[in-house]
Amino acid sequence: MALVPYEETAGVGLQRFHKPLATFSFANRTIQIRQDWKQLGVAAVVWDAAVVLSTYLEMGAVELRGCSAVELGAGTGLVGIVAALLGEPLSFVLLLRPAA
Helix, strand or coil, rough: CCCCCCCCCHHHHHHHHHCCCEEECCCCCCEEEECCHHHHHHHHHHHHHHHHHHHHCCCCCCCCCCCCCCCCCCCCCHHHHHHHCCCCCCCCCHHHHHCC
């Protein structure tokens, strides 16, 4: 159940959350994230904040090469994926828990 009110017929701003696939281009790569608002709620969609932070990282505002980082997100993992692509090769672990 989503904590944010959402209806499929809502205004244009929220309809993108209903799309099953969100596509982005970061670090010269195409990243596709599956979204499922109905089943998993707010954690299963890519929010604007993740896109803004990913863009900020791609602009080079933070040097990621040679650094270790842990992304403690509660969503789709876009920021962690972008950080891993921009940094040195490393392991990227995404932990998923089944929906309750």
